[in-house]
Amino acid sequence: MCGIVGIYLKKKSLHKKLGNYLSGMLDNMSSRGPDSAGFALYNKDNASKEYKYSVCFPYNFNVEKFKVSIRDEFKDILVKHISDHLIISTKTYPKAFLLFLHDNYKELKIIGYGKSIEIFKQVGNPKDIVKKFNLSKLQGSHAIGHTRMATESAITLDGSHPYSTGEDECLVHNGSLSNHNNLRRNLIKKGKKFNSFNDTEVAAGYISSQLSKNKSMKKTLTKCLSNLDGFYTFIAGTKNGFAVLRDEIACKPAVIAETKDYVAVASEFQAMAHLPNVNKAKIYEPEPGVVYTWGN
């Protein structure tokens, strides 16, 4: 099953409410995915020369010690600590910084990075995860989220969505892919790295590799229709907005609600029943095989 949600705010004055809106959406999708949950928030306004690295640490990790020792290496570093996640900000470029983390802190799981994205995910009931990361207080311009009912890979952090496989990129998925093993092998040959055996991570990797060839989101997702085999409704996030795609058979549901203030996407209407003026929104189902984008 799985539940997917996304919200894009059209008005800056609403940015402070982003976490509040999204937390309600994830709460309402607990029934579709009680195994794990995650979300990615984008804050375009904060985008500067700094990169933000979202990492998850194990229970025996000494955060205070880490903060002190990493500041010795990178003078400009800022570490925000939320539950078992750290958002590390620095001007150091990703290539160097990711290598540093990988070599010196193997126990940390890097779940995403970019100038605008912050990602949080963990195993457990979505309602608890939303509280644990204090989502309702977080702000931003747009966000996507996922509640997982695990099917083809284990209930672990590595199996949780969203998957981020490129700078400021992420993907959530409701469905299952049947050609992910082959596709993973092909992408690995081309230099992509994967952390799990999950099908969605492969789709995310595929989308990132297409986007890095300077292809637009619309072109990239259209290519998914011929190269990804299986069932899917995707929400793909970027720095500027997000996009939605359903496979052509369209077994996996999705509904979009659009008002002058926001665009919301979810697996079921009940995920957005709490949003302001939703009963006056333009509500429709995305057509099978058609790419919908906002902000991209």
Added chain:
Amino acid sequence: MGKLENLDFKKNNLRNINNYLQNIDFKKNLRNFVIKNPSGNHAICAGLKEDISVNIKGHVGYYCGGMNQNAKITIEGNAGTGLGENMMSGLIHVKGNVSQSAGATAHGGTIIVDGNASSRCGISMKGVNIIIKGSVGHMSAFMAQSGNLLICGDAGEALGDSIYETVIYIAGKPKSLGADCVEKNITKKDLIKIEELLNIGNIKQIKSSKFKKYGSARKLYNFKIDNVSEY
């Protein structure tokens, strides 16, 4: 007509509301009900048995009015997947759009949709009359067995795939026809049926003469003596 009673999802839960509507105490002379704040909940008004009228003020989730017998259900909003699935009799009227598989396996009664229906509308329908004022998505009337599907707009790909004896009337165009679905000649009997359905749906802007008829070529589901050696 009886008295009107309000039921509210903000004050009560699905189980209680459905239980109440499924076990009406007729001594109280209650026949008309309003459901407030449905908020996309699933299975609202599933399994109703009595001749009552329920007006739902908002959008509903999956399987609304499933297995309905006799009740008249009006939805002032959109409906999710499986509206009126396996309905036996009664009426469901949706004022917005409906999602996939509306009227799936429904044996009787009438479903009216003012907006569009998405894919697989009337899948395996078994006698229900479905009236769609807008368009329907792909694979509508898939394996549909009996009853009528009237579509005022267009239809998506593979309309009537593997259809049995359901009759499809459509004013617009199907994007493509499914296996064993063919256009058929409209008879006087058909025109009377179309007018009856238009009347039930209160549709005045489209004339019965605008509709085309599609149904089974009966080549797929009939046993062919040529194939006897296969058995």
